[in-house]
Amino acid sequence: MMLKSVSVRMYDVGWGDCFLLRFDYLRARARHILIDFGTTAVGAAEERERLLPIAEDIRSRCGGKLDAVVATHRHRDHIGGFAGRKRSRAPGNLIAAMQPHLVVQPWTERPGAQMDTGQCGRVARALAGMERFSTSVLRLLEASPGEFDPSRAATLRAMLRQHYPNRHAVESLLTLGAKRTYVAAGSLSGLESVLPGFSIRVLGPAKPGSVPGKVSADPLYEAWRKCSFWDAEAAATEAFSTKPLFPGIPQWHPAMAPPRMRWFVDRINRLREDQILSLSRAVSSAVNNSSVVLLIEGFGHKLLFPGDVEMDGWSAIMQQAPARAALQDITLYKASHHGAGNGTPRSVWPLLRGRSALAVDVPLYSMVSRQPNKYPDEPRFLDELATHTRMLDTSALRREGRPHTDIELEPLRKPKAKLVA
């Protein structure tokens, strides 16, 4: 079957990801794949206002029928829009009405994964413990607003709300689509039958123990190693109480503590907040590293959609020679983790940008769905993207008042360029 063109539409969802891929064939119907559909807009009303027109645009562009949905990982900014609601015109309901033939999710989302024995079950249980921990930290912030330094509380709240609560979307995805696959690095996604002429490589997430080499190569190693730790953390946070542990023992009000102790009291308060922040970041990274990393290859093109995968996830990919080789010469890169530096490690970027270094006719395109100044190291990486790629950025869309942007790719007739070292 001959391909006419591939177009990738990137929607401005605010803080989140949503990409609609359209594959136009000669003498055959077009195929449509939706990769992620989420935003962290606060409140159902704002979310609906932002996502509803996007869902309608998707419906119109794909003629009311989606071939496949890829939900890269369970963060709200990636899958929140799939949540089914009572009102029929909810964005999630519109997507469900497009009856996707296939829904692709990471292996960690497979129902019953937590019951598995061995390391995979441990990872799934750890991710569940992490979610419990995050939810209870959010509750803690709401129950005792004065307990945290205001600016840190705001950071924490923003970070956690970015991800949770997200139960509706997770549950909706369990029933979405005629067929569902739960993929791991090296497995078949089911998209092969959806996209004639293309080969689909699943580069991530790795399953524990499946990555050769060093332990740092296993992106979810920390999760399975500390499976029960997260249960204990969740229990400790859920059992939060402001009542003293030993009420019968005389106390000082911390502000009236002997002067030499005040430094320590302040430091420990701060340390406690740092710990909760750091654990919350660890949770976020672990879930990001459970992202489905898809490489769609065909007709001279390689389109890379890595979700929000971070350093550990990339390490796992880079440990495998075939995967490393597959990353050479890509034509489109969806910047991982919204353009944050940890989404595209410096050790990986020279490989990904290989095409630009070869100065071939077809440049390397990049797409970044982001909010400005979200990450401190973002400008450095965005400079790299701007220098080495033709970058499309949702911030520019916002400035121009456009809801989406497209990249059109025609089949490459030239032989594939090869990267030298």
Place this chain on the structure above:
Amino acid sequence: MSGQRTLTIIARDPSVRVRGRILRAHVDIPADTVGPGPRSSRAEVIDYDASTRTLYQPDLNPNEDVFAGASDRALLSHPHFHAQNTFAIVTRMLARFEQALGRQVDWGFPSHQIKIAPHAFRDANAFYSKQNESLLFGYFPALRGRRMIYSCLSHDVVAHETAHALLDGIRGRLVEAAGPDQAALHEGFADLVALLSLFSLRPVVDAALAQRRSKGGCKLTDPSLLRVARQVGQEIHGRQALRKPVELPPSRRLLRRREFQDPHRRGEILVAAILRAFLDQWSKVSSGQTARARLIDEGANLADHVLTAVVRALDYCPPVNITFSDFLSAILTADFEHNGCRSRPLRDALRRSFHRFGVSPVQSARSPEPGVWPPPAIPLQAAVPADALHRNKHEIFQFLWSNREALGWNDEAYVTVESVNPAKRVDERGFHVQEIVADYVKTLRIRAGELAWLTPAVIKPAGMPDSQMVTLTGGAALVFDRQSRLKYDIRSSLKDAAKQSARLQYLWDTGYFESRDGEERER
């Protein structure tokens, strides 16, 4: 006034009971002046709980052991006992290190007093915080039942964290990223100290042996005695302990296996190798011995001997880029220096045990015994007497400067003498061994593209940009005798291209250069 005071502590953790009661021990600690807290010249308990924002007032009369005959309920529910328990273990560990090293030990921060928070936060965690000059112990609800688990009541946990703090004061650069062994050494060392120090608590060994005997098992290899953090492990993992190093089957492949790249797991290899040598020797010295009291004495003496060698080994390690092989040589050298031929069987057992885990000590024809660090190739002597040499770091630098050619310096490297300490130790025969122990560190900061120009060339990790700034580190521990003669120059050389290449590769693989933090450190 007596030179020590006796305090009651929980011997292992509240889950270890004998005849239905929590197993306790009465331990001696130096009779430093103690105020409410307790608070001494080296440690202070500040019982602040950041989770509930509660600051408990201290016991006003900490000099009396009011918990000597207290009920289990009182031990578990009274924060003043928790304060006493942690204070006593920390103080005892500090004294033990100072005795082994033959000098006072600094903390790894400017203050003289480490702060101890027995109920720092509601969290399944405990740790040493250098920035906060403190040891922080969390508490958390048991996964089953309504009990609270206090990490401050676990001897292993308190001893482990105290060992981290002491190690940081003695070898501060061990926390730097350098290689998998160095990261594991901190964890392994802390576990080792926690387990070996248990043998000085007679009730713990007595209870473990009695329980084992009743089950008809082998008396000396009781695994329950050599597991780390039993109660915390049971509550967090639903298994018997956080770590069970002595049950690790020896294999030369372990060091290469994926899971043993993790510092805690890799540290278990170090602990396993040393504890297996200890058990081997304990079996031999108590061969044919059936009296439990005698067995315990033999075990306590041997554990004390091994613990002393392990702590003293810190003075015989290079200050940076340490490997298990270096640490083994350091233990062998420390023991050789202070115990000579008498202790040869223990050193043989250590060599055999490490060999089974794939670790070999230094090999040099100049070594007086296999695996012991060799003396300097060229005899060197400082120009000033020993009592002047240890007075300040400039005297050591003067020695280095005068002998820079003999020591093979790279002139471009930045050199700092980081410490100089006199050590007065007593060997097994009761003789004084006086040494001066100093260490210096060299750093060379260059662009990755320049690594190939070094002689010998250091290999740049694949994919690292030529413009990436990297810092190579080297250094040495210098040990002088009382005549200012250099006895040992124990170095991790800046010119060891294989080691430097491996270090850079490790930093590159583990993402050290990815983070802003890594960049700033490199800057």
